[in-house]
Amino acid sequence: MRKYRVAQVGAGNRGMTHVNGFLALPDRFELVAVCDLDEKRMKERLAGKNIPTTYADAERMLAETQPDVFCFVTWPSVRLDMVKLAVKYGVKGLAFEKPMATSLHEAATIRDLCREHGIKAVVSHQQKYLTSLQRVQRTATSGDLGQITHIEAHCQAHLSQLGTHYMDYIMWANGDHRAKWVVGHVHGPKMLNDSHPSPDYMLGYVLFENGVRASIQCGYLTPAYMNKESFWCDNRLTVYGTHGYAWGDTEGRFGAFTRTSGGEILSEFGPGYDPSKPCAGWATQERSTLQKLYLAELADWLDDDTRVHSCNVDTAYHGYEVLEGLCISALDNTRVDLPLDPAKCVDINDRMRRELPALPAVK
Numbered sequence: 001m002r003k004y005r006v007a008q009v010g011a012g013n014r015g016m017t018h019v020n021g022f023l024a025l026p027d028r029f030e031l032v033a034v035c036d037l038d039e040k041r042m043k044e045r046l047a048g049k050n051i052p053t054t055y056a057d058a059e060r061m062l063a064e065t066q067p068d069v070f071c072f073v074t075w076p077s078v079r080l081d082m083v084k085l086a087v088k089y090g091v092k093g094l095a096f097e098k099p100m101a102t103s104l105h106e107a108a109t110i111r112d113l114c115r116e117h118g119i120k121a122v123v124s125h126q127q128k129y130l131t132s133l134q135r136v137q138r139t140a141t142s143g144d145l146g147q148i149t150h151i152e153a154h155c156q157a158h159l160s161q162l163g164t165h166y167m168d169y170i171m172w173a174n175g176d177h178r179a180k181w182v183v184g185h186v187h188g189p190k191m192l193n194d195s196h197p198s199p200d201y202m203l204g205y206v207l208f209e210n211g212v213r214a215s216i217q218c219g220y221l222t223p224a225y226m227n228k229e230s231f232w233c234d235n236r237l238t239v240y241g242t243h244g245y246a247w248g249d250t251e252g253r254f255g256a257f258t259r260t261s262g263g264e265i266l267s268e269f270g271p272g273y274d275p276s277k278p279c280a281g282w283a284t285q286e287r288s289t290l291q292k293l294y295l296a297e298l299a300d301w302l303d304d305d306t307r308v309h310s311c312n313v314d315t316a317y318h319g320y321e322v323l324e325g326l327c328i329s330a331l332d333n334t335r336v337d338l339p340l341d342p343a344k345c346v347d348i349n350d351r352m353r354r355e356l357p358a359l360p361a362v363k
């Protein structure tokens with residue numbers, strides 16, 4: 001078991017979760033430097049954490065520290081330039097945030113650069129380490145649901161916020177089989193000007209190569225299971241089989257009706273759930289467990305080529321491709337067969353900005 005030197009860009013809200021995750025694994029990682037454009041805020045946030053150096057320039061940090069692992073936690077518009085820096089400074093491991101890019105072309109370029117330069121890269125779809133979602137995946141693969149037929153994901157937040165997470169979890173619950181074709185609907189241009197460009201609503205239907213079908217909804221028409229304060233946690237993954245179903249949500253709840261559940265529906269809250277605090281289950285689990293599990297697997301993969309991380313960049317690319325296909329299907333009014341050729345895909349966000357009509361207010 002080796003210990004890896006890490007340098008990180010981004011000490012914003014999410015960046016601090018990565019910082020704390022690396023620091024929580026002192027046997028596996030040494031966080032040697034952090035960089036942020038907002039140096040004052042970074043220094044305040046890192047106070048007392050014993051991180052040797054801080055920078056305001058990512059390239060200078062990489063040149064001077066020569067880390068094994070480069071982590072960047074920046075807005076979606078800052079991706080490819082950081083990956084090029086990872087290549088230039090020869091890192092072994094790369095960890096970055098979802099969405100993995102803002103166009104399929106960029107996503108493919110990132111995937112190809114990582115492949116060509118032997119960089120083990122992971123994209124933060126770390127909610128799959130939630131106990132609730134782990135239980136769904138285990139139930140789905142145990143045979144207790146019979147043969148899996150359909151998987152459904154619902155997210156209140158938009159495609160490039162939570163849709164990218166839950167498409168990844170659909171594929172994970174389905175044993176990482178590839179999608180064959182997709183049919184999608186999108187509408188509403190308002191969120192296309194957000195830092196996470198997305199249509200206001202997306203509804204998608206996917207057939208996987210193993211015959212399993214999936215549907216996904218993200219955005220304002222998606223059914224809500226929680227109150228508005230829990231918006232970011234109101235995401236649900238449900239797996240249906242010939243003999244039952246199992247569901248889990250970001251808040252930590254799990255329910256199932258299976259061959260062996262005696263006909264009862266089981267439902268319970270995950271560790272740390274506090275119903276008086278919105279998103280409490282997720283927040284507690286994330287702080288204590290999720291990021292550690294996610295980063296520990298990166299160290300395991302760096303140690304051993306056969307222990308490929310479940311959030312690896314190839315899987316993330318396929319999830320991105322499926323979502324892109326859904327948007328193309330919606331705009332072209334047709335079924336879209338995969339794989340897509342990134343060289344033939346125009347910037348889908350630009351196209352949706354041009355083509356999606358403004359929406360009347362919902363009555």
Ligand SMILES: NC(=O)c1ccc[n+]([C@@H]2O[C@H](COP(=O)([O-])OP(=O)(O)OC[C@H]3O[C@@H](n4cnc5c(N)ncnc54)[C@H](O)[C@@H]3O)[C@@H](O)[C@H]2O)c1
Nearest residue numbers: 010011012013014015036037038073074075076097098124
């Ligand atoms: N996986 C998850 O569950 C999850 C949760 C929240 C956010 N995120 C993702 O994390 C990413 C960052 O979100 P956030 O909320 O932390 O944003 P943020 O604005 O709080 O932080 C981003 C930080 O990056 C810094 N930065 C940007 N470009 C830089 C550069 N070139 N050099 C140095 N520093 C730079 C900014 O100064 C800022 O401090 C987004 O892609 C978001 O989708 C993921």
